[in-house]
Amino acid sequence: MxxxxxxxxxxxxxxxxxxxKESRQEQLDLRSRQPAVALPAVPVKFEDMQYRHIEASGVYVPEHTIYLDNKIYQGVAGYHIITPLRIGASSMHVLVNRGWVAADRDRSKLPQVSTPEGPVAVSGVAASATQKTLELSDELVSGQVWENLDLERYRTVTGLTLQPVMILQQDDIKDGLARQWTRPDSxxxxxxxxxxxxxxxxxxxxxxxxxxxxxxxxxxxx
Structure with a gap:
């Protein structure tokens, strides 16, 4: 008994x-239907922004672009292209997941991805800036190729001031990157x-x- x-x-x-979890998911669903908010140059709380539609204006910093490895799209292996965006004229940055690109058969060759120059406006959904998957080796960072994205590690490597969120870009631009984001289940x-x-x-x-x-x-x- x-x-x-x-x-x-x-x-x-x-x-x-x-x-x-269902109650939390309902709150997030409600938040995702709210109007887009502009991401400020002052620090925000991740909990206040998660799954919200956000907008940010500024300039990309392409020298700190990373290729997030082991991303599958329609059965093909590739990378997520992560580039920091400097917000306005401030020192604050936000990471932008610009989309997916297929990997070359020769893994030593990275696919060429162009980065817009000058002021840009980016819109998308706010997600966690820390992206962790299966670690295939002890070498988590190899040049521009990262197996996992840890926000604190990225801050240490780049020296950038970063918002705790990452924008999953949804802009309809012709840059060769696929942007079909799937929100995780509750x-x-x-x-x-x-x-x-x-x-x-x-x-x-x-x-x-x-x-x-x-x-x-x-x-x-x-």
Missing amino acids: VVIVIMLQLGNWQLSRARE GASRNLGYAFQWFAMAFAVSIIYLVLSVKRERSESK
Whole structure:
């Protein structure tokens, strides 16, 4: 009985986690439908900007462009092109994920990507500036090619002042980069699956307990 109670409590806890994630996802969905906001030159909080449509004006800093490796688009391996944008005339920058480009068969050759010169206006969705995936080697940074993007590491390497968000660019420009962003799932379905497993195990233990109890009573009555 103690085991059954513990399993039911774990199932209920997973249900509460799912409700929390669904509630948070609803808030983010509402935020994504709000009008675009201009990204200021003063630091912002990531939590206030996540999934919002944002705009930023300034100048790209192409010498600090990185190629974020191991990005798959329509079954083809490639890179995400990340370039910092200096906001206005300030010292504040924001990273812009400009899109995906296919990798060359010769991985030692990087695809050529042109960067607009002069003042530009960028619009897109605010996402986390830290992008981590599977680490294929201990060498996380190799020139312009990075396996993972860690905001603090990027700040250290470049010396730039950065906003805590990254813009997933959505501008319709002909630069050869693919921009079809998929927003991650809330993860509530996983918690619902765990809850179902706990409740199923509690049900199974209950059946086993009842069967053994009936057998014991029958053996004692003989």
